Amino acid sequence: MTLDLVPYRKAIEKELCDLLAGPGQEGAAPILPLYAMMRYHMGWLDADLNPVEADGGKRLRPILCLLACEAVGGHWHMALPAAASIELIHNFSLIHDDIEDHSETRRHRRTVWALWGVPQAINTGDTMWTLARLALHRLSDRGCSPTTLLHVVRQLDQACLELCTGQYLDLWFETQESVSLEAYEQMIHGKTAALLSASLAVGAILGGAEQRVVNRYAAFGRELGLTFQIVDDILGIWGDPAVTGKSAASDILTKKKTLPVLYAFHWEAERGYDDLARIYTQPSLSPDDIPSILALLGRCGAHEYTREQARTHYRRAENHLRAIGIDHPAQDALRELGHSLVERTF
Amino acid sequence: MTLDLVPYRKAIEKELCDLLAGPGQEGAAPILPLYAMMRYHMGWLDADLNPVEADGGKRLRPILCLLACEAVGGHWHMALPAAASIELIHNFSLIHDDIEDHSETRRHRRTVWALWGVPQAINTGDTMWTLARLALHRLSDRGCSPTTLLHVVRQLDQACLELCTGQYLDLWFETQESVSLEAYEQMIHGKTAALLSASLAVGAILGGAEQRVVNRYAAFGRELGLTFQIVDDILGIWGDPAVTGKSAASDILTKKKTLPVLYAFHWEAERGYDDLARIYTQPSLSPDDIPSILALLGRCGAHEYTREQARTHYRRAENHLRAIGIDHPAQDALRELGHSLVERTF
Numbered sequence: 001m002t003l004d005l006v007p008y009r010k011a012i013e014k015e016l017c018d019l020l021a022g023p024g025q026e027g028a029a030p031i032l033p034l035y036a037m038m039r040y041h042m043g044w045l046d047a048d049l050n051p052v053e054a055d056g057g058k059r060l061r062p063i064l065c066l067l068a069c070e071a072v073g074g075h076w077h078m079a080l081p082a083a084a085s086i087e088l089i090h091n092f093s094l095i096h097d098d099i100e101d102h103s104e105t106r107r108h109r110r111t112v113w114a115l116w117g118v119p120q121a122i123n124t125g126d127t128m129w130t131l132a133r134l135a136l137h138r139l140s141d142r143g144c145s146p147t148t149l150l151h152v153v154r155q156l157d158q159a160c161l162e163l164c165t166g167q168y169l170d171l172w173f174e175t176q177e178s179v180s181l182e183a184y185e186q187m188i189h190g191k192t193a194a195l196l197s198a199s200l201a202v203g204a205i206l207g208g209a210e211q212r213v214v215n216r217y218a219a220f221g222r223e224l225g226l227t228f229q230i231v232d233d234i235l236g237i238w239g240d241p242a243v244t245g246k247s248a249a250s251d252i253l254t255k256k257k258t259l260p261v262l263y264a265f266h267w268e269a270e271r272g273y274d275d276l277a278r279i280y281t282q283p284s285l286s287p288d289d290i291p292s293i294l295a296l297l298g299r300c301g302a303h304e305y306t307r308e309q310a311r312t313h314y315r316r317a318e319n320h321l322r323a324i325g326i327d328h329p330a331q332d333a334l335r336e337l338g339h340s341l342v343e344r345t346f
Numbered sequence: 347m348t349l350d351l352v353p354y355r356k357a358i359e360k361e362l363c364d365l366l367a368g369p370g371q372e373g374a375a376p377i378l379p380l381y382a383m384m385r386y387h388m389g390w391l392d393a394d395l396n397p398v399e400a401d402g403g404k405r406l407r408p409i410l411c412l413l414a415c416e417a418v419g420g421h422w423h424m425a426l427p428a429a430a431s432i433e434l435i436h437n438f439s440l441i442h443d444d445i446e447d448h449s450e451t452r453r454h455r456r457t458v459w460a461l462w463g464v465p466q467a468i469n470t471g472d473t474m475w476t477l478a479r480l481a482l483h484r485l486s487d488r489g490c491s492p493t494t495l496l497h498v499v500r501q502l503d504q505a506c507l508e509l510c511t512g513q514y515l516d517l518w519f520e521t522q523e524s525v526s527l528e529a530y531e532q533m534i535h536g537k538t539a540a541l542l543s544a545s546l547a548v549g550a551i552l553g554g555a556e557q558r559v560v561n562r563y564a565a566f567g568r569e570l571g572l573t574f575q576i577v578d579d580i581l582g583i584w585g586d587p588a589v590t591g592k593s594a595a596s597d598i599l600t601k602k603k604t605l606p607v608l609y610a611f612h613w614e615a616e617r618g619y620d621d622l623a624r625i626y627t628q629p630s631l632s633p634d635d636i637p638s639i640l641a642l643l644g645r646c647g648a649h650e651y652t653r654e655q656a657r658t659h660y661r662r663a664e665n666h667l668r669a670i671g672i673d674h675p676a677q678d679a680l681r682e683l684g685h686s687l688v689e690r691t692f
Contacts, residue, residue, distance in 0.1 A: 030529050034514040096472060100465035119446035119517050122468055126442060126475075127510040133479070133503045137496070146492035150483075153499065157479045164473040168380040171465050183376050 003333040005063060011077065012062045015084040016042065019135050020128075037124045038131075041095055041112050055107040061195060062087045064337065065203035068217050070330035074207025081138035082152055082206060086199050088132035089156065093163055093195075095125035100171060144206065152202050159198035166190020173257045177277075178269075184262050185226070193225030200334075216324045220334075223317035228341050230310040233258035237294075238303060249290050255280060259309065260302040267300035314342050349679040351409060357423065358408045361430040362388065365481050366474075383470045384477075387441055387458050401453045407541060408433045410683065411549035414563050416676035420553025427484035428498055428552060432545050434478035435502065439509055439541075441471035446517060490552065498548050505544035512536020519603045523623075524615070530608050531572070539571030546680075562670045566680075569663035574687050576656040579604035583640075584649060595636050601626060605655065606648040613646035660688050 020042065022028060022035035039045045043056025062083030069079040097103070098111040099121050105111060113121035136156070139149050169187035173179050200221035204214045235243075236251030237260055251258050264276050276296045279289055297303065321335055366388065368374060368381035385391045389402025408429030415425040443449070444457040445467050451457060459467035482502070485495050515533035519525050546567035550560045581589075582597030583606055597604050610622050622642045625635055643649065667681055 027528065027532065030518070030532065031511050031514055033518070034511065096468055100468055118464070120514070122442055122446055123510055123513045123517065127507070127514070129472075129475075130503060130506045130510055134500075134507060137500050137503070140496070146496050149496060150486075150492050154480075154483050157476060157483070160476045161473070161480060164469055164476055165377050165380065167469045168377055168466070168473070171469065172376070172379070182373065186373065186376065 002336060003067075003329045005333070008063055008066050008076065009059060011080055012059050012066070012083055012087065015080045015135075016087060017044070019084055019088065019131050034124065034127060037112055037116055037120065038128050040115070041091060041124070041128075043107070043109075047110060047115055054109060057091070057107065059087055060337070060341075061090055061199040064196065064221065064334065065199045067330045067334050067337070068200045068203030069207035070203075071324075071326050071328045071334060072204050072207035072209040072213060074203075076330075078139075078142045078144070079203055079206040081135045081142065082202050083199075085132045085135040085156065086195065086202065088128050088135065089160060089163075090195060092125045092129040092132060093167070095121060095128065097167065099125075100167070139206070148205060151205055155198050155201055155205065159194045162190040162194035164190075166192075166194065176257075177281075178265055179257050179262055181259075181262055181266060184257070184259060188226060188229040189222070192229040193222045196225035196228070197221035213324055216320050220317050220320040220324075220338075223313045223320060224338050224341065227310050227313040227317060230259055230306060230313065231342050233260060234303070234306055234310065237261075237297070249294070252290055252293055253285055253287070255285060260297055260306045263305050264297050264300050264302045267302075268296075310342065314338075348682060349413075349675045351679070354409055354412050354422065355405060357426055358405050358412070358429055358433065361426045361481075362433060363390070365430055365434065365477050380470065380473060383458055383462055383466065384474050386461070387437060387470070387474075389453070389455075393456060393461055400455060403437070403453065405433055406683070406687075407436055407545040410542065410567065410680065411545040413676045413680050413683070414546045414549030415553035416549075417670075417672050417674045417680060418550050418553035418555040418559060420549075422676075424485075424488045424490070425549055425552040427481045427488065428502075428548050429545075431478045431481040431502065432541065432548065434474050434481065435506060435509075436541060438471045438475040438478060439513070441467060441474065443513065445471075446513070485552070494551060497551055501544050501547055501551065505540045508536040508540035510536075512538075512540065522603075523627075524611055525603050525608055527605075527608055527612060530603070530605060534572060534575040535568070538575040539568045542571035542574070543567035559670055562666050566663050566666040566670075566684075569659045569666060570684050570687065573656050573659040573663060576605055576652060576659065577688050579606060580649070580652055580656065583607075583643070595640070598636055598639055599631055599633070601631060606643055606652045609651050610643050610646050610648045613648075614642075656688065660684075 020035055020038050022032050033049075036045060036049045040047065040049065041056075043054040044051065046052040046054070065083040065086055066076040066079055070076040094106065095112050098106055099113045099118055103111055104114040111121075112124055116124070136149065136153055139152065140146070144152075166187050166189065169183060170191060173183075173187065197218045198221070200217040201214050204217040209217070233251070236256065236258055237249055241247055247253070252261075261276075268274060268276055276293065279285070279293060279296075282289075285293075317338055318335070321331070321338070324331070366381055366384050368378050379395075382391060382395045386393065386395065387402075389400040390397065392398040392400070411429040411432055412422040412425055416422040440452065441458050444452055445459045445464055449457055450460040457467075458470055462470070482495065482499055485498065486492070490498075512533050512535065515529060516537060519529075519533065543564045544567070546563040547560050550563040555563070579597070582602065582604055583595055587593055593599070598607075607622075614620060614622055622639065625631070625639060625642075628635075631639075663684055664681070667677070667684070670677070
């Protein structure tokens, strides 16, 4: 990496700790467990609420935000409240997603709802989201003008709407027999690309970039997000369990409607086949079904198709970054970070 | 009523309809059911998503917001996006509360989660909250300056944090044997008073009031909210079923920790009694327990104590409103609205 990212990570963690410290005033004692549940989710407390250093995620989005701010000539310290806000938005959505997907573990730890029940987990997510909003007002104290702050607020509100829309589609897909490739792209755009895109746009806005440049960073983030999600789909079927930390072909066993499977469905439908559809109509799949499913995915070239889709989006991402025409170590770091997200497959 | 509130209600409803219409652009079809679930909750669609005119609530908060704006000399039309935003915040919290409290009906209709499941209901609430935020940006189009808009945004973000905190306490109380009267007041402050207070403050801000006046409206709203909740606690035990629409002593049967019961617990504890506590340790209460519980509440004067608390808060509310010193039909309407909320009991 061209740039040492450790100072950025440390500053992000400090800002997040600050935001989730809880109210200091008298009489706050009864509500401190609410803040403790959030700190647990972030990886700073264990289930008994003792300090711990657990995996709380890569903090990818806030780093992208700070790097974009710096690349366009801004001071990244100034953008920290926005970077932390974005990370809290991402984590609020994970807390709610875990309830909605009935996931009992995340990053090898029990999820908030699994530990403290669905009602408190919903409210803990809501609280984290509110703190994400309140964090943005700190930008004023760091010299951000009201107009710029409102621009940032609007950008993130819009990204949140896309996040919710993507989640709606994802939940809806579970009840649908078939899903169009367009609806799939709309879903991953909302669930993954929108907030990545906003992270970069917000960084560029706070760094003082003109709208043309902000749009390019937003487009870079969007294409990177799409690439990232499609690579994840590939790894969910063909990934090495030793690397992904998931069981082999995990997305097949859960009948997840990811791009390779959706492509195969459409390929078969166009040709009047229904081999895959017939297997998928079983109430549940077993490991014994995997070889024949992999063979059917092989017949239509689903692996190659999906890899090509990921490559296309990644090429577009690189082009947007190049078109900005900035020569700066932070810009190099953005390119390298982008590459590190996809090198898992090609 | 001094003022005809119908034009206000109509304008609020129109603004809300606009905000929940859903995206008009091409390709939006797959996500329209997400907007339909929100419109169902607002009382505009039935469970089959056909148009209907059901009870969607009194729209109390947005009306308070518009009246405060007008009373201080502003044009209430200008504050409509904020009024609608506040109503959406209130309704997002109801959608989530219904999941958290496992309530299958609200206003005689099935709740969103009861109809479409918990995962979609969580996300529908999240989406409504996001639309509430996006609504505020419309204030710019109506001539609101960036600084004033940020003031409004901050006021509502702060109210949302108190809402979440209050909900945390409410859920936590369910697991506690006893709750202090201070914690109870903190809970109803968050759950009821904070957003009512913000509704009035935001109206006054948008009407151009100076900070001293804004603070008075906020205090009026807070005291009114506390009064309202305490009156609700009285009705939950001694209310006439024909008027409240709930079964007699419904809050007793559900062992709800409302003010009269908490007061009786503390009255007994101070005197070394445990008659009420012993009845409440039963896993569940039956209608046969009600007469003895009512007798114990009578022994310590819980009804009188609670009514006196409500009166105290209501007197404070009136004093704040009077101290503003404005003579305007909208101000009279605020006083009358406040009175109509409490006249159910005194």
